[in-house]
Amino acid sequence: MKLLVRCAAAAFLLLAAACQQAAVKATPGWDALVDEYIEASFAALPPLGVRAGRHEFDGLLPPLTRESFRRNAERMHAFRERAQAFDAASLDARQRFERDYLVAELDAGG
DSSP: OHHHHHHHHHHHHHHHHHHOOOOOOOOHHHHHHHHHHHHHHHHHSHHHHHHTTOGGGTTOOOOOSHHHHHHHHHHHHHHHHHHHTSOGGGSOHHHHHHHHHHHHHHHTTO
16 A cells, blocks of 8 residues: 555656746846836936835936937837847746836837
8 A cells, every 4th residue: 555655656746747847047137127227217207216215316307308308219219129139938927027018118108
């Protein structure tokens, strides 16, 4: 009886191990891009930083010049291209979600 239980347990463990998918490791370059995007967004639009609790942006307003709108559009296009350059297969599930969310937000105008 003990032999039967041990064999069943071993078979179960082998089956469980065979069913597991290889885990995709997080891509550190992606996390650095996200951090850079957040900091650049706060610098371009200080009220976003204030709402996120970053008090160094208190009392600051974004410049409302033609040049600042152009720079902001260029910033968003550049971040979108950089996000799209990450292969989804190289990202873990959280990072793939963040990538899709970031691209969607940038497509909607930031």
